[in-house]
Amino acid sequence: MIDPLKPYYETIAEMKAKGLYTTHRVVESPQGSWLKVDGKRVLNFCSNNYLGFASDKRLIDAAIRAVRDFGIGPGAVRPLSGNLKLHVAAEEALARFKHAEAAFLLSGGFIANIVAIQTIMGKEDIVISDELNHASIIDAIKIAQVKNKFIYKHSDMKDLERVLQEAAKLAKGKKADGTHPIIMITTDGVFSMDGDIAKLPAIVRLAKKYGAITMVDDAHGEGVLGGGRGIVHHFNLHGKVDIEVGTFSKAFGVLGGVIAGKKELIEYYKQKGRPFLFSTGLTVADTAAIIEAVKVLTKSASLVNKLWDNAEYLKKGFKRLGFDTGVSETPITPVMLGDENLAKNFSAKLFENGVFATPIKYPMVALGKARIRVMPSASHSKKDLDFGLAAFSRVGRELKVLKI
Ligand SMILES: *Cc1c(COP(=O)(O)O)cnc(C)c1O
Numbered sequence: 001m002i003d004p005l006k007p008y009y010e011t012i013a014e015m016k017a018k019g020l021y022t023t024h025r026v027v028e029s030p031q032g033s034w035l036k037v038d039g040k041r042v043l044n045f046c047s048n049n050y051l052g053f054a055s056d057k058r059l060i061d062a063a064i065r066a067v068r069d070f071g072i073g074p075g076a077v078r079p080l081s082g083n084l085k086l087h088v089a090a091e092e093a094l095a096r097f098k099h100a101e102a103a104f105l106l107s108g109g110f111i112a113n114i115v116a117i118q119t120i121m122g123k124e125d126i127v128i129s130d131e132l133n134h135a136s137i138i139d140a141i142k143i144a145q146v147k148n149k150f151i152y153k154h155s156d157m158k159d160l161e162r163v164l165q166e167a168a169k170l171a172k173g174k175k176a177d178g179t180h181p182i183i184m185i186t187t188d189g190v191f192s193m194d195g196d197i198a199k200l201p202a203i204v205r206l207a208k209k210y211g212a213i214t215m216v217d218d219a220h221g222e223g224v225l226g227g228g229r230g231i232v233h234h235f236n237l238h239g240k241v242d243i244e245v246g247t248f249s250k251a252f253g254v255l256g257g258v259i260a261g262k263k264e265l266i267e268y269y270k271q272k273g274r275p276f277l278f279s280t281g282l283t284v285a286d287t288a289a290i291i292e293a294v295k296v297l298t299k300s301a302s303l304v305n306k307l308w309d310n311a312e313y314l315k316k317g318f319k320r321l322g323f324d325t326g327v328s329e330t331p332i333t334p335v336m337l338g339d340e341n342l343a344k345n346f347s348a349k350l351f352e353n354g355v356f357a358t359p360i361k362y363p364m365v366a367l368g369k370a371r372i373r374v375m376p377s378a379s380h381s382k383k384d385l386d387f388g389l390a391a392f393s394r395v396g397r398e399l400k401v402l403k404i
Contacts, residue, residue, distance in 0.1 A: 223251025
């Protein structure tokens with residue numbers, strides 16, 4: 001019998017032959033501004049650990065203490081016997097921190113997006129999505145089986161209004177249960193490949209005009225924008241964005257997701273959200289670390305400020321060298337290269353020069369828009385950043401991206 005999975009194995013062979021197969025470098029040290037990768041000490045320019053929390057002693061100590069007190073595993077889904085006091089404390093701390101009515105702790109950002117969309121949106125509802133939204137939003141919409149999907153041009157408010165007009169017409173009809181379809185506008189808060197910020201105030205205004213609800217996935221804004229409180233705080237839109245999703249796997253340095261919003265909505269999610277009802281809650285260590293991170297950020301914005309200082313220093317440095325860093329408004333710093341192979345070679349040469357920065361290329365970004373996405377963090381010193389810039393300068397000249 002022929003193995004039904006054979007086509008997949010052939011795909012792998014083909015990818016290897018064409019040089020499209022990705023290998024994953026092995027990290028042999030804790031996260032931080034310098035890493036040991038594949039046996040070599042390199043400057044870390046590509047992690048989402050914006051605030052250095054992934055190896056912060058305060059978070060580690062909090063996690064160890066909690067594991068001693070509560071054990072290592074939650075034991076069951078939260079609706080059964082796994083609803084730990086820690087989960088409840090984290091949700092209260094997060095709601096206070098974000099100035100939201102309520103917060104819902106989940107085991108990841110991807111899961112949080114599925115809960116946020118699938119639980120309230122069905123086949124007959126209408127989703128309006130920015131064309132550059134994250135894969136987890138796209139998949140959440142698929143899981144919800146929403147049939148009426150509109151995609152608007154990236155951050156183009158004219159185009160958003162155009163599709164809202166179409167959606168509003170459609171929403172005049174009734175669903176099988178006699179109610180009108182819900183229109184949801186969903187957007188990334190910070191677009192992860194380019195670092196630009198969603199035009200949330202305009203989106204909220206348009207949503208109100210056309211009777212839509214709004215959802216923002218603030219994975220790269222959590223811990224970064226609004227003094228660490230996220231995009232809703234950044235734009236002072238408290239209570240005006242229906243659903244704010246965040247993750248703790250980026251700036252918070254651990255794992256976990258959150259949905260913040262109105263108390264009644266969070267209650268509904270907790271009763272009906274399938275990935276919550278049928279999947280175990282967040283680990284003890286992660287939950288305790290999140291509580292500690294909120295404490296640290298509530299006391300002082302110094303880490304967030306250091307991150308932004310470093311980002312500005314880096315962007316200025318790249319510009320001075322003659323690199324194009326695109327349209328970023330946040331610490332995400334894409335060094336635009338264009339060609340896929342160039343980006344791949346550039347990254348390999350950087351590694352030889354002691355800098356770890358992975359290429360971002362198709363299908364993560366459009367074909368011909370390949371780049372190295374540099375991620376500064378609060379734990380980088382100016383000396384680290386200078387080391388990185390010098391390597392970019394050398395490789396840039398070697399590969400003729402920069403003039404000699
Ligand atoms: C990273 C990311 C996620 C996924 O978050 P996890 O907590 O890693 O599951 C979701 N949305 C966006 C925009 C992201 O950048």
